[in-house]
Amino acid sequence: MIKNINFLIAFLIATFIVFIYIFHPSVLQSLDDRLRDSMFTIRGEIAPKSDSVIIIDIDEKSLQQLGQWPWPRDILSKILQNLNDKGIAIVGLDIVFAEEDRSSPHNIFKKFNIKKDIVPNYDLEFAQTIANTPTILGYQFEFSNSDYINKKAPSIQTIFIEKNKQMGKSYLLEAKGSILNIPILQDTSYSSGFFNNIPDDSGIIRSVPLIISYNEQIYPSLALETLRIALGVKKIFINYNENGVDNIKLDELTIPTDRYGRLLINFRGKEKTFKYLSAVDIYNNNFKQEDVENKIALIGTSAAALMDLRATPFEAIFPGVEVHANAIDNIIAQDFLYKASWVDGLNIVLILLLTLFTFFIIRKIPIWLTPFFMGTLLIALFYINYYVLFHVGIVINTFFPIITFILSGTISLVIGYFYEIRKREDIKKKFASKVSKNVMEELIKNLDSNQLEAQNKEITIFFSDIRKFTNISEKINKPELLIKYLNQYMTPMSEIIIKNSGTIDKYIGDSIMAYWNAPFEIENHADKAVLSGLEQLSYLEILNKELIKNDQPIIEIGIGITTGIATVGEIGSIGRSDYTVIGDTINLCSRIESLCKFYGTKLIISQNNKDKLKEKYIFRYLDFVQVKGKEEPIKLWEVICLEKDFKENIEELEIYENAIKLYEKEKLNEALILFQNLKFKYQNMKIYDIYIQRCENYIKNKKFSTIFKHDFK
Numbered sequence: 001m002i003k004n005i006n007f008l009i010a011f012l013i014a015t016f017i018v019f020i021y022i023f024h025p026s027v028l029q030s031l032d033d034r035l036r037d038s039m040f041t042i043r044g045e046i047a048p049k050s051d052s053v054i055i056i057d058i059d060e061k062s063l064q065q066l067g068q069w070p071w072p073r074d075i076l077s078k079i080l081q082n083l084n085d086k087g088i089a090i091v092g093l094d095i096v097f098a099e100e101d102r103s104s105p106h107n108i109f110k111k112f113n114i115k116k117d118i119v120p121n122y123d124l125e126f127a128q129t130i131a132n133t134p135t136i137l138g139y140q141f142e143f144s145n146s147d148y149i150n151k152k153a154p155s156i157q158t159i160f161i162e163k164n165k166q167m168g169k170s171y172l173l174e175a176k177g178s179i180l181n182i183p184i185l186q187d188t189s190y191s192s193g194f195f196n197n198i199p200d201d202s203g204i205i206r207s208v209p210l211i212i213s214y215n216e217q218i219y220p221s222l223a224l225e226t227l228r229i230a231l232g233v234k235k236i237f238i239n240y241n242e243n244g245v246d247n248i249k250l251d252e253l254t255i256p257t258d259r260y261g262r263l264l265i266n267f268r269g270k271e272k273t274f275k276y277l278s279a280v281d282i283y284n285n286n287f288k289q290e291d292v293e294n295k296i297a298l299i300g301t302s303a304a305a306l307m308d309l310r311a312t313p314f315e316a317i318f319p320g321v322e323v324h325a326n327a328i329d330n331i332i333a334q335d336f337l338y339k340a341s342w343v344d345g346l347n348i349v350l351i352l353l354l355t356l357f358t359f360f361i362i363r364k365i366p367i368w369l370t371p372f373f374m375g376t377l378l379i380a381l382f383y384i385n386y387y388v389l390f391h392v393g394i395v396i397n398t399f400f401p402i403i404t405f406i407l408s409g410t411i412s413l414v415i416g417y418f419y420e421i422r423k424r425e426d427i428k429k430k431f432a433s434k435v436s437k438n439v440m441e442e443l444i445k446n447l448d449s450n451q452l453e454a455q456n457k458e459i460t461i462f463f464s465d466i467r468k469f470t471n472i473s474e475k476i477n478k479p480e481l482l483i484k485y486l487n488q489y490m491t492p493m494s495e496i497i498i499k500n501s502g503t504i505d506k507y508i509g510d511s512i513m514a515y516w517n518a519p520f521e522i523e524n525h526a527d528k529a530v531l532s533g534l535e536q537l538s539y540l541e542i543l544n545k546e547l548i549k550n551d552q553p554i555i556e557i558g559i560g561i562t563t564g565i566a567t568v569g570e571i572g573s574i575g576r577s578d579y580t581v582i583g584d585t586i587n588l589c590s591r592i593e594s595l596c597k598f599y600g601t602k603l604i605i606s607q608n609n610k611d612k613l614k615e616k617y618i619f620r621y622l623d624f625v626q627v628k629g630k631e632e633p634i635k636l637w638e639v640i641c642l643e644k645d646f647k648e649n650i651e652e653l654e655i656y657e658n659a660i661k662l663y664e665k666e667k668l669n670e671a672l673i674l675f676q677n678l679k680f681k682y683q684n685m686k687i688y689d690i691y692i693q694r695c696e697n698y699i700k701n702k703k704f705s706t707i708f709k710h711d712f713k
Contacts (some may be wrong), residue, residue: 055300271684
């Protein structure tokens with residue numbers, strides 16, 4: 001019966017995931033893309049497979065020396081001419097010149113109605129340079145419907161031949177309009193290509209369209225057209241299969257694409273993986289011929305102000321022109337990433353097999369072995385995808401197999417939990433080392449109660465911390481000795497808390513966090529926390545004597561205690577949760593503890609805690625403070641000891657209390673005298689220095705406040 005249920009659950013899990021994969025793949029596609037992005041990061045940067053592609057960069061240096069963009073087109077003419085003179089093979093412009101050059105003299109003369117026979121026309125000169133140099137213009141397609149977009153189609157020299165295309169079906173991206181170069185440039189150019197870099201839904205460029213359909217005509221991208229002309233190819237073949245475009249053939253070069261004619265780019269690395277030459281250096285003829293001779297040059301920009309920056313798997317700011325360079329290098333080197341038409345079938349089979357395999361294997365292996373099994377298989381799945389991606393060039397879905405494995409494993413573990421793990425054992429595991437024996441017995445007696453459910457409850461919080469622990473760890477530089485040393489302190493301190501019915505929530509390095517009155521009611525919980533603190537301080541004196549004998553550093557601690565409302569309950573994730581406390585009260589207690597060092601004290605409690613105490617203690621008022629993150633100020637008190645154990649000079653405390661009263665009544669001169677007398681007689685009290693400094697500052701500045709703000713910087 002149980003086996004049948006397991007099989008049914010495994011089948012339902014597989015069916016659910018396959019359904020999402022087939023009918024709603026875009027729901028989780030971004031997660032798969034990000035996993036693949038991480039593979040690029042792990043692989044790291046690689047050099048371009050070909051040194052044929054260079055980038056002429058309109059960079060910050062060029063803008064500073066040649067002026068803001070757009071430049072007068074005589075500058076661009078000179079750049080193209082200098083490249084041509086040094087033997088450039090072909091130049092692709094990742095720029096569109098949609099307007100006339102307003103800085104051209106002929107436009108200026110026309111604007112002011114100045115008539116002159118011979119006036120330089122920069123647009124005409126630029127057009128002539130384009131016509132006489134191996135230059136490919138760029139333009140942009142528009143994909144949104146608007147009454148204002150240009151409907152004119154660019155002229156092309158490319159011949160496209162489509163093979164095996166199904167009648168009536170169009171898989172290519174369909175443009176709605178275009179942004180073209182001005183006619184004098186567009187009409188005199190040998191050819192042009194669109195430079196649209198279209199990000200996916202997550203805003204990252206992972207693929208580029210090599211072909212786009214507009215008015216039932218196919219147009220090549222700037223990268224494809226530049227490479228076509230560089231190779232001297234006349235015809236481009238588009239081969240279809242039943243799913244759409246299968247590949248694009250450029251003479252002997254076969255370019256596998258997705259069904260929409262997009263090339264998934266095998267990015268070489270971060271910005272400037274390709275060779276960059278500054279545009280101003282080309283303009284000034286300050287470059288070597290071997291840097292450009294017989295090269296494919298792309299002119300674009302890396303300047304942030306010109307806004308041609310994209311996000312790629314490697315980085316969030318990447319020049320758009322280098323995307324085209326990566327595409328050309330991929331094609332030349334035949335180094336592609338390709339999602340084959342059969343990959344979807346493979347992914348579905350993997351989902352089914354992984355579900356069954358994981359679901360039943362986890363039920364068979366010991367529980368302690370499960371994390372190792374799951375971790376190993378996750379790493380293996382990721383590595384297999386990584387290897388296939390970069391060594392075979394096939395794109396297999398990464399996220400769906402991984403989520404299949406995680407979901408199957410998790411559900412299998414949950415079922416195992418209900419069948420094999422009893423609630424009693426879980427309670428013991430969670431609380432055996434954290435609470436007293438009496439509390440443990442209460443928990444086991446009330447297995448079915450709602451005490452462990454999340455609730456808001458008044459509790460007392462306890463934080464303690466070793467002072468200058470970093471210095472101690474530097475002196476004891478061997479890890480095993482440091483742990484042994486720390487355990488000498490932690491063990492008795494924990495035992496004191498548990499003995500007083502407290503629950504140890506966690507150890508945070510050398511700190512201890514504990515609480516009282518949860519999950520069950522603890523009578524006089526405020527007192528029990530304070531008594532635990534006093535008992536720890538008393539035991540610490542004994543421990544330090546032993547440490548001195550063993551030539552080990554002594555331990556000094558600070559303790560903070562407060563009482564207030566907090567949220568208590570099970571908090572965490574599936575399979576890894578804990579019964580703990582959260583809320584503003586816990587944050588406040590942590591900050592109170594940190595103030596021990598500031599005031600030179602060992603045990604500080606809040607007014608809320610003091611109001612709940614039943615036993616009689618000797619207190620010293622410390623301050624009325626507003627801690628960071630709290631609107632209302634709170635009073636802080638030092639607990640010296642139980643009243644019955646007080647053996648010090650009561651006169652000191654009485655004088656101190658009188659000084660505080662004078663201070664609060666703004667009788668600062670009188671209070672200052674008392675604090676100075678206290679310091680003179682009892683020099684070891686840091687609190688006296690604090691109030692002496694405050695009195696002097698308030699007297700000097702004539703500005704007084706009883707509230708002191710701590711910002712914990």
